[in-house]
Structures are given as C-alpha cells and as structure tokens.
Amino acid sequence: MATTVAQLKRGQRGIIKEFADGVLPVKLMEMGCLPGNEITLVQVAPLKDPIYINCNGTHIAIRRSVASLIELEIIEDSPL
Amino acid sequence: MSKQIKVALIGNPNTGKTSVFNQLTGLKQKVGNYPGITVEKKEGICKLPRGVKAHILDLPGTYSLNTTSLDESVVVELLLNKNDKDYPDVAVVISDVENLKRNLLLFTQIKDLKIPVILVINMADRMNRKGISLDIDLLEEKLDTKIALVSTRKGTGIDRLKELIANYKSLSSSPNIDTTVIAPEYFDKLKATFPNEDLYKLWLVITQDVNFMPIEKNPISIPASFKTKSKSELKRLQQKETILRYQFINGILKQAYKVDLNAAKGLRATADKILTHKIFGYLIFFLILLAIFQAIYDWSSYPMDFIDELFATGSEWVKDTLPPGVFTDLIAEGILAGIGGVVIFIPQIAFLFLFIALLEESGYMSRVVFLMDRLMRPFGLSGKSVVPLISGTACAIPAIMATRTIENWKERLITILVTPFTTCSARLPVYLIIIALVIPDGRFLGLSYQALTLMLLYLLGFGAAIFSAMILNKIMKIKTKTFFVMEMPNYKLPLLKNVGYTVLEKTKSFVLGAGKIILAISIILWFLGSNGYSDDFYNAEEIVNQKIETEGFTDFNLQNMESSLTAYQAALQDSMALQGYELDKQALTDSLRTKATELRQKAKNQEVASYKLENSYMGLAGKAIAPLVHPLGYDWKIGIAVLTSFAAREVFVGTLATIYSVGSDEEDTIKNRMSAEIDPVTKKPLFNLASGISILLFYAFAMQCMSTLAIVKRETNSWKWPTAQLVFMSLFAYIVALIAYQILK
Ligand SMILES: Nc1nc2c(ncn2[C@@H]2O[C@H](COP(=O)(O)OP(=O)(O)OP(=O)(O)O)[C@@H](O)[C@H]2O)c(=O)[nH]1
Ligand SMILES: [Mg+2]
Numbered sequence: 131m132a133t134t135v136a137q138l139k140r141g142q143r144g145i146i147k148e149f150a151d152g153v154l155p156v157k158l159m160e161m162g163c164l165p166g167n168e169i170t171l172v173q174v175a176p177l178k179d180p181i182y183i184n185c186n187g188t189h190i191a192i193r194r195s196v197a198s199l200i201e202l203e204i205i206e207d208s209p210l
Numbered sequence: 211m212s213k214q215i216k217v218a219l220i221g222n223p224n225t226g227k228t229s230v231f232n233q234l235t236g237l238k239q240k241v242g243n244y245p246g247i248t249v250e251k252k253e254g255i256c257k258l259p260r261g262v263k264a265h266i267l268d269l270p271g272t273y274s275l276n277t278t279s280l281d282e283s284v285v286v287e288l289l290l291n292k293n294d295k296d297y298p299d300v301a302v303v304i305s306d307v308e309n310l311k312r313n314l315l316l317f318t319q320i321k322d323l324k325i326p327v328i329l330v331i332n333m334a335d336r337m338n339r340k341g342i343s344l345d346i347d348l349l350e351e352k353l354d355t356k357i358a359l360v361s362t363r364k365g366t367g368i369d370r371l372k373e374l375i376a377n378y379k380s381l382s383s384s385p386n387i388d389t390t391v392i393a394p395e396y397f398d399k400l401k402a403t404f405p406n407e408d409l410y411k412l413w414l415v416i417t418q419d420v421n422f423m424p425i426e427k428n429p430i431s432i433p434a435s436f437k438t439k440s441k442s443e444l445k446r447l448q449q450k451e452t453i454l455r456y457q458f459i460n461g462i463l464k465q466a467y468k469v470d471l472n473a474a475k476g477l478r479a480t481a482d483k484i485l486t487h488k489i490f491g492y493l494i495f496f497l498i499l500l501a502i503f504q505a506i507y508d509w510s511s512y513p514m515d516f517i518d519e520l521f522a523t524g525s526e527w528v529k530d531t532l533p534p535g536v537f538t539d540l541i542a543e544g545i546l547a548g549i550g551g552v553v554i555f556i557p558q559i560a561f562l563f564l565f566i567a568l569l570e571e572s573g574y575m576s577r578v579v580f581l582m583d584r585l586m587r588p589f590g591l592s593g594k595s596v597v598p599l600i601s602g603t604a605c606a607i608p609a610i611m612a613t614r615t616i617e618n619w620k621e622r623l624i625t626i627l628v629t630p631f632t633t634c635s636a637r638l639p640v641y642l643i644i645i646a647l648v649i650p651d652g653r654f655l656g657l658s659y660q661a662l663t664l665m666l667l668y669l670l671g672f673g674a675a676i677f678s679a680m681i682l683n684k685i686m687k688i689k690t691k692t693f694f695v696m697e698m699p700n701y702k703l704p705l706l707k708n709v710g711y712t713v714l715e716k717t718k719s720f721v722l723g724a725g726k727i728i729l730a731i732s733i734i735l736w737f738l739g740s741n742g743y744s745d746d747f748y749n750a751e752e753i754v755n756q757k758i759e760t761e762g763f764t765d766f767n768l769q770n771m772e773s774s775l776t777a778y779q780a781a782l783q784d785s786m787a788l789q790g791y792e793l794d795k796q797a798l799t800d801s802l803r804t805k806a807t808e809l810r811q812k813a814k815n816q817e818v819a820s821y822k823l824e825n826s827y828m829g830l831a832g833k834a835i836a837p838l839v840h841p842l843g844y845d846w847k848i849g850i851a852v853l854t855s856f857a858a859r860e861v862f863v864g865t866l867a868t869i870y871s872v873g874s875d876e877e878d879t880i881k882n883r884m885s886a887e888i889d890p891v892t893k894k895p896l897f898n899l900a901s902g903i904s905i906l907l908f909y910a911f912a913m914q915c916m917s918t919l920a921i922v923k924r925e926t927n928s929w930k931w932p933t934a935q936l937v938f939m940s941l942f943a944y945i946v947a948l949i950a951y952q953i954l955k
Binding site: 156 | 273274276278308309311312315445448449452453456478479482483486488491492576579580581583584585593693694695696697698699700
C-alpha cells in the first residue's frame with residue numbers, strides 16, 4: 131500500500147507523488163499541495179486529527195481523511 | 211467633476227487587504243491575524259495625486275476564483291458581473307511577501323479575466339528577518355504588471371500604490387496564461403457557441419458550482435449542453451489549470467525570488483510545539499480563559515464603582531439644578547438612570563474585547579481551531595466553529611457573520627443556530643449585577659467565588675451550545691461533503707494601534723447600539739411608570755399617609771430607619787471625639803430627633819412613590835404578567851425588566867434602574883437600590899440566592915436579542931431558523947429557571 135501524508139510521523143518529510151485525478155479538493159492544490167512539492171508534518175492534534183503540515187512554505191491544517199488521499203515518497207534522512 | 215476610479219482590493223486571506231484599505235481610505239475597518247476577518251464588502255474613498263479620487267472596495271480573502279465558501283464567492287460574483295455597480299476599473303491584488311507563490315495563483319487568474327491589475331507585495335518589513343530578496347523589475351516584466359512593495363505597518367509604499375492607481379489606464383490588460391490548453395477541444399466548442407464572450411470567464415461561470423453551490427446571480431446563462439461534462443471531469447480540469455498556473459509562477463519566481471534560509475529566523479516552530487501540544491496546548495488555552503475572567507473581575511471594579519457614583523451624583527445634580535417638573539424627572543429618572551445602567555459596564559466589556567482582539571491579532575486563534583477541530587466534530591461542528599463561539603462572547607452578530615468561513619453548510623448552519631447560547635457581552639451586565647447581589651464574597655484557590663460563578667456561566671453557555679449542536683446534528687438530515695482546510699498564519703506581535711481601534715470601535719458601537727434602545731425604552735417606561743388613571747394613583751399620597759397613621763411603617767422601613775439612625779449617632783460621636791469636643795447630651799438628642807424626622811419623611815416619600823408606581827400603567831401591566839413570572843421567583847418589576855429585555859438583554863439593568871428610580875425619591879447607586887428591594891410576601895430581600903440563580907439561568911438560555919434574530923434570518927435566508935431559535939431557547943430558559951427556583955427556594 132502506498133504511503134500517504136496520514137502516515138507521516140512528526141518532523142518527517144515527503145515528496146508528493148502524482149495523484150489520481152479529481153480526488154483532492156482543488157483548494158488544497160491551490161494552496162500549494164501539488165505533485166513534486168515537499169510536505170513536512172509539523173504537528174498532530176490530540177486524537178490524531180487534524181494534522182498540521184507545512185507544504186512548500188504554506189502552513190495548513192487538514193483533516194486526516196483528506197491527508198490519507200495525498201500519496202508521497204518519504205524522504206529518509208529527515209528530520210532537518 | 212471627474213469620475214471616481216473604482217478599485218477592488220483582492221487577495222488571499224490574511225495578506226493585509228484591510229490594512230491597505232485602512233491606509234488608503236483613513237478608515238478603521240477591523241484587522242486581525244486570522245484568515246477570514248473580513249467577510250463582507252466594505253467601501254471607502256481615497257484621495258489620489260492630482261485631485262483624482264478612487265472608490266476603494268475591501269473584499270473577503272479568497273485563495274482562488276474557484277470558490278469553496280460563502281465569503282469567497284463575494285469576490286467571484288463581483289468579477290464575473292460587468293454590470294455590477296462596483297465592477298472595478300482596476301484590481302489591486304494584495305499578496306504577502308512570505309507566501310508570494312501561493313498569492314500569485316489568484317493574481318494570474320484575475321489577470322486572465324483581462325482586468326487591469328496592480329500587484330501589491332505587502333509585509334515588506336518582514337523580508338529581512340525571513341531572508342527574502344526580490345527582483346521587482348523582473349517580476350513586473352514577467353507578470354506584465356506594476357508592483358508596489360508595501361508595508362502597512364511601516365507605512366511604506368502607499369504613495370507609490372496611489373500613484374499606480376491614478377495611472378491605471380497605462381496598465382496592460384492582456385492575460386498571463388492561455389487556459390484553453392488544458393482542454394483544447396472543449397474550449398473550441400465553447401468559443402463557437404459564445405463568439406462574443408471571454409473564454410476564461412465562461413470557464414469560471416461553468417465551474418462555479420463544482421465546489422460550492424450558491425452563486426446567486428449568474429451573469430451568463432449557459433446552455434445545459436456545456437454542463438454535460440460531469441462534475442468530476444470539470445474538477446479534473448480545474449486541477450490541470452492549477453498545475454499549469456503553478457508551473458508558470460514557479461518559472462518566474464525561480465529567477466526573481468530568493469530566500470536565504472540561514473538568515474531566516476522565527477519562533478514559529480517553537481511556539482507551535484508548545485501551543486499546539488497535546489497536553490500543554492489545552493492547559494494553556496484553559497489558563498488563558500481563566501486569566502481573562504479573573505481580569506474582567508479584578509481590574510474593572512475600580513472604574514465601575516466610579517461610573518456608578520458618577521451617574522448617581524449626576525441624577526442628583528440634574529434634580530437639584532434644573533427647575534422641577536416633568537422634563538427634569540424624565541432626564542433624571544428615565545434617561546440618566548437607564549443609560550447609567552449600561553455605561554457602567556463599559557470597563558468590563560472593553561476588557562473582553564481587548565482579550566479577543568489580542569487572541570486574534572497574535573495568530574493564536576488558528577491554533578485553537580486546530581486543537582478543537584476533532585473535539586467539535588462529534589457535535590456536528592468544525593474547528594472553525596470555535597471562532598464564532600469565542601467571538602460570540604463579545605456579540606453574537608459578528609460571530610454569526612464569522613461562520614461564513616465554514617465550508618460545510620451543515621456545520622455552518624448548526625454553528626449559526628447554537629452561537630446565541632454563548633455568553634455575549636449584553637448578558638454581562640445582568641450577570642454581574644445579580645452575582646454581586648446574591649453570590650457571597652470569598653475566595654477559592656485564590657479565585658473569588660464571584661469570578662468563578664461568572665466562569666461557570668460562560669461554561670454553561672458554551673455547554674448549552676455544544677449540547678444543542680449534538681442534538682441538531684442528530685436530527686438534521688442535510689448531506690454535505692466535509693472538507694476542512696485551515697491556514698495557520700505566522701505569529702505576530704499584536705499591533706497596539708490595531709488592537710486599540712478594534713476595542714474602541716466595538717465598545718463604541720456596543721454603547722451606542724444599546725444606548726439607543728435603552729433610551730427609547732427608558733422614556734416609555736418612565737412615562738408608563740409615572741402616569742396612571744385610577745383613583746389609587748391620583749390619591750396615593752393620602753392613602754399612604756392614612757396607612758402609615760393606622761398601621762405604621764412597613765417593617766422594612768422601620769428597620770431601615772433604626773439602623774440609619776444608629777449609624778448616624780455613631781458617626782456623630784466619632785467625629786466629635788476626633789475633634790476633641792465633649793458632646794453635650796441635649797445637643798445630641800436634638801440632632802438625633804431632627805435626623806429621625808428627616809428619615810421618617812424620607813420613608814414616607816418612598817412609600818408614596820412606590821405605591822404610585824404600583825398603580826401606574828406600568829404597575830398594572832406588571833401585575834398582569836406577574837402570575838407568569840412568579841413561579842420563577844420574580845416580582846412584577848423584574849417581570850417587566852425581563853419582558854423589555856426581549857428587545858436586547860442589556861436593557862434589563864437599565865429597566866430596573868428606571869423602575870426603581872421612578873419608584874423612589876432618592877438617587878442611589880443601582881446596586882444599592884436593588885439590594886434594598888424586599889419581597890412583599892416573605893419580607894426577605896427580593897434578590898436572594900434562589901431568585902438570583904433563576905434570573906441568571908433564564909438569561910443564560912433565553913433568546914433575547916432582536917438583532918441576532920435579524921442576522922440569522924439574513925444568513926440562513928429564511929424565517930424558519932430564527933423563529934425556532936426564539937421559541938426553543940426561551941421555552942428552555944423558562945423551564946430551567948423554574949426548576950432552579952423551585953428547588954432552591
Ligand atoms: N508585519 C506586517 N504585518 C502586517 C502588515 N500588514 C498587515 N499585517 C498584519 O497581517 C494581519 C492580517 O491583516 P488584515 O488587514 O486583517 O488582512 P486581510 O487580508 O484583510 O485578512 P482577511 O480579511 O482575513 O482576509 C494582521 O495581523 C495585520 O496586523 C505589514 O505590512 N507588516
Ligand atoms: Mg480583511
């Protein structure tokens with residue numbers, strides 16, 4: 131199974147892979163969550179939801195359900 | 211006179227549009243470090259060089275022209291409709307230098323609508339500490355626009371912006387990107403059908419309802435054949451368009467935008483680690499709330515006592531100075547008493563506004579949204595509902611407006627419906643005065659009982675909101691897709707000026723708004739209270755005199771006179787002793803006797819006045835509703851106050867002040883007057899623990915605010931919801947108050 135943003139640990143980073151058409155809300159893409167961009171997981175709220183990510187310099191909070199739609203390639207040498 | 215240039219300020223949320231607007235127009239619209247402070251159009255006038263004037267429009271923030279929430283759709287509706295009276299001659303796109311890439315997405319979209327655009331890059335003051343450097347000339351060339359590098363905090367760049375606006379005719383209005391490449395065939399067909407329309411505009415109109423429904427006025431009617439593409443297909447195309455735009459932007463920024471990460475410093479990461487921490491995050495949030503209540507209590511008692519005295523002396527002064535007559539009575543007893551009842555709460559309300567403004571300006575509010583989202587969801591609310599619920603502690607009206615940022619209609623509707631349960635500042639006067647009367651002094655863990663009671667009342671309001679949200683969530687059958695994205699802005703040191711203006715403006719509008727209603731109600735009440743038609747009313751003096759001769763004074767007055775006399779004697783002896791006089795027995799008895807006569811006269815006047823009041827029009831009306839409010843522990847006067855406060859809650863104290871003022875001969879502070887009221891049946895103070903708690907609970911739950919009902923009607927577009935609110939909340943309040951009184955009495 132592919133790794134998604136929902137599986138990141140705090141401080142871990144990843145590069146967004148191509149995603150299936152039409153699954154992600156357009157608004158997320160407009161905020162910079164595009165294939166090829168880097169995502170860092172900044173913080174997870176209590177009860178594991180929502181999560182707080184830094185995507186290409188934009189800091190946003192999204193719900194886990196949406197996060198599990200964003201597939202990515204984890205960058206191993208993280209953090210820093 | 212030349213025509214005004216019409217300018218629209220457009221940009222992502224929280225980039226400083228309103229700050230630029232305020233700089234240009236000299237107005238003081240609300241600014242805050244939370245995405246979605248502005249949810250409505252606001253207009254102002256700006257003087258440009260060479261005597262030209264511009265009409266400036268401040269708009270809600272939007273991430274793109276593909277709207278997903280109500281506040282965003284305001285912008286699109288405007289830009290798609292050339293016939294709108296506000297359709298801009300020139301659009302000014304405000305961007306934040308730290309998020310330039312994301313901000314430019316919207317810029318390219320507006321550019322493609324072939325509207326002349328100026329780009330403002332705001333927050334220039336932060337470039338240094340973030341290590342950002344820009345090549346403005348290159349950006350201007352590649353984006354085919356003019357740029358003003360602005361810092362509204364430092365006030366730099368505004369003159370250049372004005373200059374650019376004045377010369378808007380020289381701006382290019384050719385598009386940045388050819389959107390049609392994402393689906394050439396589709397766009398060819400569109401072009402064949404609408405040879406005269408702009409393709410990108412058509413595309414926007416067609417895709418408007420993909421994410422979000424209610425665009426009200428569709429400027430162009432599109433034949434159904436073009437909607438044949440399914441929603442998911444259209445959505446896919448929108449994504450393609452977004453990627454295309456970002457490719458264009460990335461290409462430009464690679465050359466023109468440099469960030470030196472070594473120079474960048476920020477406390478953001480550290481602050482976030484603590485403030486959104488699993489445990490500390492909540493603890494800090496709770497402590498902040500606690501501190502706010504303690505502060506409201508402790509800090510504002512001094513100015514409040516002062517204002518209370520001031521109005522009491524003011525009334526006295528009016529009575530002594532102006533020629534006696536109806537008009538003087540109206541001012542002293544009707545108007546001054548009523549207004550004083552509200553003015554006294556200015557310090558507390560200002561403190562409340564101050565704290566809310568600080569939370570918003572610092573960027574903390576978004577963290578609260580983050581912390582609360584998961585907790586709110588089982589109740590059918592969103593993390594974003596927390597903001598209306600918190601700002602509802604100031605006033606439900608802006609709070610209900612603030613729900614416009616919630617994308618999901620069901621979550622939004624539930625938030626609107628339950629927000630009036632939160633303790634708004636109009637309840638504060640009622641709570642404070644009743645708490646002061648019935649809750650004993652004393653401290654628990656360093657917090658006064660009174661502050662704790664207040665805190666409990668706030669929690670109660672919040673609890674009622676959550677609880678009813680849960681029920682609504684269960685019974686409402688609205689299907690909507692949940693989808694939540696919240697930008698987390700950088701922390702900022704609150705700008706004193708912004709916070710100051712917000713507090714000042716809000717306090718002013720509270721006082722003026724409440725003042726108008728109270729003025730009107732006070733005058734009416736005063737009239738009803740000092741006029742009557744029955745014989746009892748006209749012959750009050752004789753009747754009371756007779757009663758006193760046969761039955762003596764009421765017990766309460768007797769006690770009162772006795773204690774005043776003892777106090778007087780003690781004071782007299784003290785002051786004599788202090789000055790070294792030996793008091794002569796005869797003189798003492800004489801002065802005590804004079805004092806006694808004086809007190810008797812006073813008591814008599816008091817009884818006449820209150821007898822008159824009871825038989826006035828108001829007294830008769832009050833007696834009519836008495837059976838209804840009696841089970842709650844209220845007498846007819848409180849009943850009248852409760853009734854009048856269905857117009858607005860804060861009227862309660864003003865009404866009681868007016869009633870007691872008409873019903874007494876002496877000017878005294880509102881609180882003293884209320885604590886002197888006795889229940890005619892039990893002979894105990896009217897405001898005791900049982901009736902006090904009953905009043906508090908009634909006000910906690912009842913829907914008593916016309917303006918809120920009106921705004922709910924506007925935001926939900928039907929009378930159904932406000933009517934339901936009025937009926938359910940008030941019924942619930944009545945029942946709870948009834949139970950509480952019957953148990954406690
Ligand atoms: N450092 C800095 N902060 C600024 C500047 N201009 C605005 N701000 C801050 O940015 C925040 C947002 O400002 P607003 O003017 O409310 O932004 P807006 O675009 O109207 O926001 P919305 O109405 O929510 O879309 C506030 O905290 C301002 O104090 C600036 O030039 N420099
Ligand atoms: Mg604004």
